[in-house]
Amino acid sequence: MKIRTLIVDDEPHAMEIIRRYAAHIPEIEIVGTCSNAIEAFQTIQHNNIDLVFLDIKMPRLLGTDLVRSLKTPPLIIFTTAYQEYAIEGFDLNAIDYLLKPIPLKRFLQAIDKVMHFLNGDGKRGAAQQDAEAPAQQAPDHFLYLRIERRLIKVNTRDILWIESIKDYIKVVTKDKIFQTKQKISVTEKLLPTGEFMRIHRSFIIPLNKMEGYHPNHLLVAGNVIPIGRNYKQVCAEKFNPGTEIL
Incomplete structure (x- = not known):
């Protein structure tokens, strides 16, 4: 061949x-x-x-x-x-x-x-x-993070939250924390549509790991994640429909 x-x-x-x-x-x-x-x-x-x-x-x-x-x-x-x-x-x-x-x-x-x-x-x-196979489960989706001259493959299903620290992001999973130089706005576009939500200029969370809602924060996998001022209304509409944040 x-x-x-x-x-x-x-x-x-x-x-x-x-x-x-x-x-x-x-x-x-x-x-x-x-x-x-x-x-x-x-x-x-x-x-x-x-x-x-x-x-x-x-x-x-x-x-x-x-x-x-x-x-x-x-x-x-x-x-x-x-x-x-x-x-x-x-x-x-x-x-x-x-x-x-x-x-x-x-x-x-x-x-x-x-x-x-x-x-x-x-x-x-x-x-x-x-x-081509019958659809039983959505295929895995991965983020590829450049860390110390290596590409690290992270299954988005394992992500607890993503945090921005200046020009870097911190990707937190149950077992590990990955940090790489990348803007959170770029990362947001690489995540599977409908499965993650930006709740703060510095935080993105997976919707399926949200455990509790408060107008000022969310509880995600037992961790308190703040809701940014500019994201409070959209979070209220998502997690507590019918309310309005003044």
Whole structure:
């Protein structure tokens, strides 16, 4: 089996590293390279491409925007020097996300994920099977947090609350507390719709863990979480309908 592979990067040196690594894998066939996302769009449209090593931050069009523009994108491995794009990359269902400079070990791990997927037992394949199966339970949803140069995967079902501390957020679960540099407004958009609620400029809570309501605070998993002044009315409408906060 040959995996027809395209490399998209505006840095020739980065392209050459992937070419050199790919030479160790007989299944990987490099069928082309592109220096920008627009050129890559045309190449993907007119060729049978199985896998794309895709840089994210490129002139004219971001790699993430390229993926969004494709109705049926090939397998994607994002490659970038900018770790802040990691969450967006995983939200686009990428096979993997490689942070430059790319070590050979991480490259091989990414290829292993591709092989598993093509053999029918990878993560994307499992997600597709779940979608086709009868709906019994909503699929797990995850936050991906960059902590000490690693991506930590947190199941949103385990979250007790999220707290903002300046430019950082603290994600509190029953067993652990995770802290990472990220704005709470960005985190709010990444949470599953209808399952979480912003009750303060510095706090987001999961609705299913709310145990008690007071006009000034909520009880969440036994913890008192304050309600911000600008959020009191919407909280009253949610948790004590018919009341009005003056």
